[in-house]
Amino acid sequence: MTIQQFIIRSRIQAAIYELTHSQRTIAEIALMFGFSDQSAFTNQFREVAGLPPRLYRQRYVSNLTS
Numbered sequence: 599m600t601i602q603q604f605i606i607r608s609r610i611q612a613a614i615y616e617l618t619h620s621q622r623t624i625a626e627i628a629l630m631f632g633f634s635d636q637s638a639f640t641n642q643f644r645e646v647a648g649l650p651p652r653l654y655r656q657r658y659v660s661n662l663t664s
Contacts, residue, residue, distance in 0.1 A: 610646040613639070617651055618658045624651045 599607075609631045616627050628639030643651045 606642055607646055609633075610643055613643065613651075614647065614654070617655050624655075627651070 613627050613631045616622060616630065617624070620627075622630070624639070625636040628636045631639070633639035633642065640650050643649075643654070647654055649657070
């Protein structure tokens with residue numbers, strides 16, 4: 599893993615916590631963690647997490663209520 603990959607993974611992991619523990623929009627979270635826009639965040643998020651952020655959040659919330 600390169601330093602760049604490590605940094606991106608770290609930012610995504612922090613964003614995952616925020617995504618699952620706050621009511622902030624995905625666009626707000628993207629900007630909080632230094633992504634230029636929601637699209638760039640979504641592309642990187644999908645590479646790291648395997649799902650787009652919206653679907654990731656929906657699955658997490660549905661698991662909480664089940």
